Amino acid sequence: MSTDATTSTHTKRRHAPPPVRNLRPPNLKLPPGACDTHFHFLGPQREFPFNPNRNFVPDVDHDDSTIADWQQMQSALGLSRGLLVQSMMYYPGYELALHALCLMPDRLRAVVSPRAGITDREINVLTKAGVVGVRFTRPTGAVIDDSLVRRTHEFGWGMHYLLHDEEQMWAWRNQILSSPGKFLIEHLGNPPVERGVDSATFKFVLECIDTGRCWVKLSPRPSKQETFPFSDVLPLVKQLVARAPNRLLWGSDWPHPQYWRTMPSDSDLLDMMLDWVPDEKTRNRIFVDNPIEAFGFPKVDG
Numbered sequence: 001m002s003t004d005a006t007t008s009t010h011t012k013r014r015h016a017p018p019p020v021r022n023l024r025p026p027n028l029k030l031p032p033g034a035c036d037t038h039f040h041f042l043g044p045q046r047e048f049p050f051n052p053n054r055n056f057v058p059d060v061d062h063d064d065s066t067i068a069d070w071q072q073m074q075s076a077l078g079l080s081r082g083l084l085v086q087s088m089m090y091y092p093g094y095e096l097a098l099h100a101l102c103l104m105p106d107r108l109r110a111v112v113s114p115r116a117g118i119t120d121r122e123i124n125v126l127t128k129a130g131v132v133g134v135r136f137t138r139p140t141g142a143v144i145d146d147s148l149v150r151r152t153h154e155f156g157w158g159m160h161y162l163l164h165d166e167e168q169m170w171a172w173r174n175q176i177l178s179s180p181g182k183f184l185i186e187h188l189g190n191p192p193v194e195r196g197v198d199s200a201t202f203k204f205v206l207e208c209i210d211t212g213r214c215w216v217k218l219s220p221r222p223s224k225q226e227t228f229p230f231s232d233v234l235p236l237v238k239q240l241v242a243r244a245p246n247r248l249l250w251g252s253d254w255p256h257p258q259y260w261r262t263m264p265s266d267s268d269l270l271d272m273m274l275d276w277v278p279d280e281k282t283r284n285r286i287f288v289d290n291p292i293e294a295f296g297f298p299k300v301d302g
Helices: 004-009 067-079 095-103 120-130 148-153 166-177 193-198 200-209 231-243 266-276 282-295
Strands: 033-037 081-085 110-111 131-136 158-161 183-185 216-219 247-252
Touching: 033 067, 033 247, 033 282, 081 095, 081 282, 095 110, 095 120, 095 166, 110 193, 120 131, 120 148, 131 148, 131 193, 148 158, 158 166, 166 183, 166 200, 183 200, 193 200, 193 231, 200 216, 200 231, 216 282, 266 282
Parallel strands: 033 081, 081 110, 110 131, 131 158, 158 183, 183 216, 216 247
Antiparallel strands: none
């Protein structure tokens, strides 16, 4: 390859902004056992390189955001548990997730996106390590793999769904609603917030909640606003909190991969819960009790 071609290829790559590393103490004081139910580990890439053949944003560079970085973030915010969502940068690998689970078996649970050909023996190993769910999103395939759903459900895994738009919702809705056992919708279902609570996607999220088997992750990610405080998401959150506080979870989305706007502080994102869920008892349920029920964390002493 010529120098010009190399330069041209390099200039096509984008660099994702890193998370805010120096966090102020948040105003929200979290209870013991508070859980972040959506974050990712990226690297260190010299030990856990991204899949070079991934079909997911191959033109994006990311800084490392390691287990040690995550521990520092958790400490700064007052969090003590977490549900690791294996980054699609590694799809379909799960080595980093397995490594993290073995380091912190009491503190972590994980969700992975394995290839369809994963063996029952592999599923059993992952289950014993602390994997509690399989994640389906657009990079994992245009359709939901019913065989993978059935096989992982037999090991007690829940189904986790990341929807990108309304078209995907309509394509997947029947399979999602027929999910066996527990299932989960990430990032509020990514509804078009400009349509408010009347969008078809948000109505679908409510339909999922009403099954009594579904959890929804509260998140500002669907916001169309460029900067904090992402107030266009508030009406959706308020309706969910009023409807089913026992089916809601909080996730930071740290280190916010594929986020191209001004990077918000995770302290600010946590403090949004003071406005989203003003009642302390309900907040504590979202941070502590609901993750225990959804993912099997040990109960908090006292």
